[in-house]
Amino acid sequence: MNRLLGRRQTTSSGHTSPDTMSLPGSASPPDVGIDISSTDYALRRRELMKMMSDLKSMGAEALIDLPSVVVIGGQSAGKSSLVEAVSGVHQCPERQRNMYKVTLPPSVTARDAYATLWRCPMECTMSSYATSWSCTITLRMGFDNNGKDMPKTVTVPFGRAITDRNEVEVWLRRAQAAILNPNVPSSSFHRKTIEELRSLKNTLKFSRNVVCVSIEDPDATDLSFYDLPGLIQNEEAETVALVKSLAEHYTKKENTIILTTIPMSGVLTKPDTLGAGAINQRRKWVEIIEGRSEDHTLRHGFYCVRLPDDAERTQRLSRAESQRRAAEYFDTTSPWNSVTDRHRFGIPGFVSDLACYNRTYVAYSLPRLREDIDKLLAQCNKEFDALPPPLADDPQIEVLGRVNAFCDVFKGFVNGSHEDKILAQRNRALYAIFKRDIRGTAPDFRPLENPEECPPLDDTQGKMTLTERDPGVKMMGIYDISKVIQEAIGWELPNNVPYQAKANLIAQFVKLWVAPSERCLAGINDVLDQVIDTLISVHFGRFKVLEGYVGNLIRIQVDICKALTKEAVKIALDLETTPYYTQNTHYLQTPVLPEVANPYYRGESPESKALRALAEAGYTGLSIPDLARLLPPDSREKELIVMADVRAYYHVAYKRIIDHIPLTIEHALHHALAEQLSQSLLTSLLTDVASGPNFSERMNELVSEDASIAQKRASLSTRKQRLSGIRRRLMTFGNGT
Secondary structure, eight states, X not given: OEEEEOOOOOOOTTSOOGGGOOOTTSOSOOOTTSOOTTSHHHHHHHHHHHHHHHHHHTTGGGTSOOOEEEEEEBTTSSHHHHHHHHHSSOSSOHHHHHGGGGTSOTTSOHHHHHHTTOOSOEEEEEEOOOSSOEEEEEEEEEEOXXXXXXXXXXXXXEEEEEOOGGGHHHHHHHHHHHHHOTTSOGGGGTTOOHHHHHHOOOSOSOOSSEEEEEEEOTTSXXXXXXXXXXBOSSSOHHHHHHHHHHHHHHHSSTTEEXXXXXXXXXXXXXXXXXXXXXXXXXXXXXXXXXXXXXXXXXXXXXXXXXXXXXXXXHTTOOHHHHHXXXXXXXXXXXXXXXXXXXXXBSHHHHHHHHHHHHHHHHHHHHHHHHHHHHHHHHHHHHHHHHSOOOOOSOHHHHHHHHHHHHHHHHHHHHHTOSSOOHHHHHHHHHHHHHHHHHHTTOOEEOOSSSGGGSOOOOOSSSSOOOSOOOTTOOEEOXXXXXXXXXXXXXXXXXXXXXXXXXXXXXXXXXXXGHHHHHXXXXXXXXXXXXXXXXXXXXXXTTSHHHHHHHHHHHHHXXXXXXXXXXXXXXXXXXXXXXXXXXXXXXXXXXXXOHHHHOXXXXXXXXXXXXXXXXXXXXXXXXXXXXXXXXXXXXXXXXXXXXXXXXXXXXXXXXXXXXXXXHXXXXXXXXXXXXXXXXXXXXXXXXXXXXXXXXXXXXXXXXXXXXXXXXXXXHHHHHHXXXXXXXXXXXXXXXXXX
């Protein structure tokens, strides 16, 4: 049987092609056929193979892109026969193949059925540094039952060292059964017979865990490769997808040399069946093998090997005899005997080149592998350092310490002494909005009989005009104020304006202060909740039980203070109802500027001109109120007085309330909470915990670490050790170790 083998073109951008690279510290690989067993090159080659074997056993393949050789092929592609020819051991016992003869449908051959038997990767490592032949098998377990990476790769020795080649087959089957049944101790498969293994119902259909076969053979070529389950088609879609994904996992890496077994069948028939007249077919195959075919190009070209047929397999031919027959076939059969590059035919040349390619890729990749592992280790250290350290203090000390730290930090937030000013800054912003809203409740008095013809008089601070007025404020002119006065008249004497008229007008803007006050308090409460939640998470979030328990106690105290603050704000607003009182009489009686009183004022007011003229006439020391005595009584004087008095009181009360409400909230809510929180928390905590049956156990429960954090720390710790070990092993190569 004849096969073509090749490799896809893979290279890392920005690096020299590994084809021209030599092993570090040595010359280019010697020519095939030269005895190199005692050369420096041989020593370096041995070190490389040992290092790669160590890295794989440490689980490095799951972390970095290790160079590897992978053998893949479809059903009846000759993959298993090729592996047997290269490794020198039989994987498919004749008795296993024969068992299919009575059970398989006529359309399925024994070799087709066997292709689905190998259900996990096999790593075969051959070493010539031995005086006699031996084989050892280990199981590399790096994946769980769902095919996910485990935190640590475990290498399990499987059975004794094998010295009889004929025993390898059954031991391989036993090893695969152990891989496919991970919940069963692997040692229980050591004595199972072929019949027992055949009837075994495996837990898994396929597995990513690896059967590792290490062969010591003085006649072998130093080489390591993976043999993957054969690609299948005549199976359930799920099974086909599993095998395909397994092949993709091993072949997707750039540093992978892929050996694809291709039978000379189909469009291009088998070489030994090409008739003398098949001139075009012969020419095509010669062009492919010699690398002259534009349609079939591989980086390392094609190799053609003749593998034993079924009749020859039953004879158990030696490796030397099989290779002699293959060489004789290629040397005597046209068109193969006309190809100049004889190194492309047969197992010896193929294995020699493959081993050289593999070693070169390994040596070429070492600097990048070291860089990759350093990056992974740095990232692992970063993630590990970001986790909270394991609990070191006594649980009681830890709990009390965190409670005290929380209370101290919160007090700093309230006082504004903490470096984080979010509470003070956001509250000041809300209080500024509150001031604006209260300013919008100013009475809209317009001293004209037709008030709509007069612009609003809204300047309370010199030149500030309202931009947002409370919708509850009504525009009021002379007639509106007159009506209020008339409705308030009781048993007053004539020419006496009832006080109730002013009180009713004051009540109109005071009642509008309730809504802005409530909005302000609601906003302040929201800010407090956000700050409290953040601080709870920061100080107690590491311990979820403690976070939930103490967080609940804290929020109870917050709710109590919120309720008290709501009542305090209500009391503060009630103080602005009856009686309407102030001792700030100076501010209350300060005359309104003439430019404010007269909406039609442009430039110097008439009052100012009059005072200046009187001063020039010798009447000095007069003020604007003195001018009123020069005028006859105003028919609307009482309405104007009511407007002036009510607006003056608004000015006094406005300045009072915009400070009083914020101070009430700050003291009743934030400062009260900060002062009592520590004592109330410790009292509640100790009372509740001490009342339980076991104080120590309860404290331990409160600071029990979240399972996800503990799991992540353990995982990162294991990964860190794993990466550190891999890094140390990579650094030892080339240092004489």
